[in-house]
Structure formats: C-alpha cells, structure tokens
Amino acid sequence: MTNRKNAIVMGLAASIAAFGVSAKELTPEQQAAKSEVWEPVPAMVETAPGKAPSDAVVLFDGTDLSAFESLKGGAAKWTVEDGTLTVKPGAGDIVSKQSFCSVQLHAEWKTPTDVEGLESQQRNNSGIFLQQRYEVQVLDSYNNKTYPNGQAGSIYKQSIPLVNPVNPPGEWQTYDIIFNAPEFDGDKLVEPGYLTVLINGVLVQNHTEILGKTEWIGGPSYEAHGCAPIQLQDHSNPVTFRNIWVREIGDNTLTDFR
Known part of the structure; x- marks a missing residue:
C-alpha cells in the first residue's frame, strides 16, 4: 500500500553502529541482535469469546x-x-x-x-x-x-x-x-x-x-x-x-x- 511507512527503523541503525566492528568479529548473538527492533511496542488488546476486542x-x-x-x-x-x-x-x-x-x-x-x-x-x-x-x-x-x-x-x-x-x-x-x-x-x-x-x-x-x-x-x-x-x-x-x-x-x- 502506498500509504505504508517504509521507514528505516532508527533503533536498528543505531544498534548496528554501536558495535563498531566488522561482522566477522561479532558473535552469532551479536549478529542476530543487529536485526532486532525494540520499538514501537504494539499496544495490548484484550479479547474474550463472544466479545468485541478492547480497541474495537x-x-x-x-x-x-x-x-x-x-x-x-x-x-x-x-x-x-x-x-x-x-x-x-x-x-x-x-x-x-x-x-x-x-x-x-x-x-x-x-x-x-x-x-x-x-x-x-x-x-x-x-x-x-x-x-x-x-x-x-x-x-x-x-x-x-x-x-x-x-x-x-x-x-x-x-x-x-x-x-x-x-x-x-x-x-x-x-x-x-x-x-x-x-x-x-x-x-x-x-x-x-x-x-x-x-x-x-x-x-x-x-x-x-x-x-x-x-x-x-x-x-x-x-x-x-x-x-x-x-x-x-x-x-x-x-x-x-x-x-x-x-x-x-x-x-x-x-x-x-x-
């Protein structure tokens, strides 16, 4: 959809820059962390059988x-x-x-x-x-x-x-x-x-x-x-x-x- 935000998540870029080393020097855990995005956090929505979701x-x-x-x-x-x-x-x-x-x-x-x-x-x-x-x-x-x-x-x-x-x-x-x-x-x-x-x-x-x-x-x-x-x-x-x-x-x- 043209209105979707194809934004580069700033937290991802910052996490990559923070390592300041080549990929070869990173542990597997550090390499995996490079693609982890922690924000924004999706809002919680309460659900119950037969009821509308809490955000409906x-x-x-x-x-x-x-x-x-x-x-x-x-x-x-x-x-x-x-x-x-x-x-x-x-x-x-x-x-x-x-x-x-x-x-x-x-x-x-x-x-x-x-x-x-x-x-x-x-x-x-x-x-x-x-x-x-x-x-x-x-x-x-x-x-x-x-x-x-x-x-x-x-x-x-x-x-x-x-x-x-x-x-x-x-x-x-x-x-x-x-x-x-x-x-x-x-x-x-x-x-x-x-x-x-x-x-x-x-x-x-x-x-x-x-x-x-x-x-x-x-x-x-x-x-x-x-x-x-x-x-x-x-x-x-x-x-x-x-x-x-x-x-x-x-x-x-x-x-x-x-």
Whole structure:
C-alpha cells in the first residue's frame, strides 16, 4: 500500500553502529541482535469469546441503535429485539454515525427459515457496504441458485467467492472482513481498495481488488472520496444481525534492511 511507512527503523541503525566492528568479529548473538527492533511496542488488546476486542468501535452490541442513523435522515428504525437487529422492510438503509477508512469488520447475521417461493436474489437479501460504496453481499445462499458474483461472500457483481460455506437458513453466519480503503491523490486513484472476507471462519475473498463502486446495472468505477460510514442495506427482507464491531487499521512499521 502506498500509504505504508517504509521507514528505516532508527533503533536498528543505531544498534548496528554501536558495535563498531566488522561482522566477522561479532558473535552469532551479536549478529542476530543487529536485526532486532525494540520499538514501537504494539499496544495490548484484550479479547474474550463472544466479545468485541478492547480497541474495537462497537456499532451494535444488542442494546440499541445509537451508533446508527437512517440513510434517509433521522433515527434508524430497524427492529431491536432480544439482542438482535432486524431489517424493517421499507424503513430504508442505515449508516454508522462514524466514518471509517481501512477497517477490520465483524458482523453476524441470519436469514428466516421460511423460504417457500423465494429463490435467487429474493432469498432474503441484504448487504454490508464499506464506505457506503463497496458491497459485500448478504444472502441466503444455502442450496439457492443465483449468479455466483451475487451470492453471499461476493463483492457484489465483481468477485465470486472461492467457496460457499454458508449455514442453512435460520442459523447464524459470521462475517470477518478486512477492508483496505482505496487511496486518491486529488481526483486520481493511486491505489485500489482490497477486501479479504471470511464466512464462518472460511476464506472466500483473498485480498481481492475492488474494481470500483458497487453497481446494480453497469460496470464499477472509482470516484475520489474520503472516509465514510458503514452502511447496512434494506432490501425489503427481514435479515437479522448481531455483534457488529469494527477496528480501524493503521500502518505497520516495516523493517528496511537495505
């Protein structure tokens, strides 16, 4: 990624200079120490089963919709009940009040068990839009024939999932999504976005390049933008969500041995 800091770590250079002798005169331990970098020290993050990491931004913890608002304006009007969040058909999409750039996103979702007469894209459809533009499809894709670049785990109409690991309708599905946001210099795209997606712990998108904004009709293309909210789709189907949180992704400090 062009925004990553390919910095030479000063502590490494200082440790090499401190020896002041040729490599042949160093012990193996001293030679190994030359490539040890002691700063910066990664921050500790607390984790617990079924809980968001301690550094996560929690968007929905089962209590209320205070982290969201309606795309139409005003309060989000989806249904919160028994620790879950369900699409209220006709209420419209909801968006996070906070904007994000690159993130790790976790969300759990399930679809209704009554699928009589429903098939393809009508089989309980929703979606998660990163930066309100790039959709990871939510759909009951269990024994449901549809176009593969529109099934669960697809980058909608752009990339077919590697496999289909969804559970039957009525059972919870888990999404873990790594989103590297696109980068722009003014109006010019300098680095496309990328998505890595796991469904129920199974990799279905492997650092897949995003081709542009999700489109229902026509091909994708990019237009310059900054950080933006997470958007959940009302596709007129009662899809249910729980445990939605994001972690903002920063830059790694890379060791440069040149």
